[in-house]
Amino acid sequence: MICSLSGTAPNLQNITPPLPIDYHPVGRLDEHSHGLFIFSKDSRITDFMLSPGMEVERVYRIIVKGDVDSPPFPSIISQVSTGVKTSYGIYSGFITSYSRYNGVFEHEKCGVIGKRSDVMIDTKDKEYEKKEKEDEGIKSEVTIKVSEGKNRMVRRLFAHLNFPVLDLQRISYGPVTLPHNLKPGEWRIVSDEDVIEWEKVNMESWESRKKDRGNNKLKIS
Structure with missing residues (x-):
């Protein structure tokens, strides 16, 4: 399914029950990712949530190819928190949990699993091949928190670190966390308790910044 409201491929109009009128998607997930997706009919909230x-x-909860129990991983956690320079830009985040993973995952049968499309141009092939041989068959689960939504950011970051992403699930976005009992393709209305205080604090800050930017544009020196 693609993050679009039109087209011939399965898209957001195929979710059940049907999406209420006037709602629009907040951001996107690529076709090989899954998890929490938010819809809104308030353009202010959408602009706020998408503003870098x-x-x-x-x-995000991700399954990567490689062994997080290997000695280099603690240093990788530090690198990610301070920022990793890749060919696509500098990416950073906070790894909050990690462990070996032996289970199945959503996109295990996807045709692009493990495809080196997100970077190895940043890494010497011999280094990658050596690590790939050492980690053959080993998978790990990592939870990472980021504060921006650059295109394929998490995939590119971990590919650069020689831990290609096999599966990516978004489990929270702003004040909303993915309910455990919500099945793929289903949706529910977010309760007021989930967002009202978050919206009050953050939207006031957002409106204040927009007002300041507007005032600055009117200044003549």
Whole structure:
């Protein structure tokens, strides 16, 4: 399913029950990702959540190819928190949990699993091949928190670190966390308790910043 409301491929109009009128998607997930997806009919909230300057937190659970119990991983956690320079830009985040993973995952049968499309141009092939041989068959689960939504950011970050992402699930975005009992393709209305205080605090800051920017544009020196 693609993050679009039109087209011939399975898209957001195929979710059940049907999406209420006037709602629009907040951001996107690529076709090989899954998890929490938010819809809104308030363009202010959408603009706020997508604004890089507001640093709205997203949390992802990913399955990677490689062994997080290997000695280099603690240093990788530190690198990610301070920022990793890749060919696509500098990416950073906070790894909140990690462990070996032996289970199945959503996109295990996906045709692009493990495809080196997100980077190995940043890494010497011999280094990658050596690590790939050492980690053959080993998978790990990592939870990472980021404050921006750059295109394929998490995949590119971990590919650069020689831990290609096999599966990516968004489990929270801003004040909303994915309910455990919500099945793929289903949706529910977010309760007021989930967002009212978050919206009050953050939207006031957002409106204040927009007002300041507007005032600055009117200044003549």
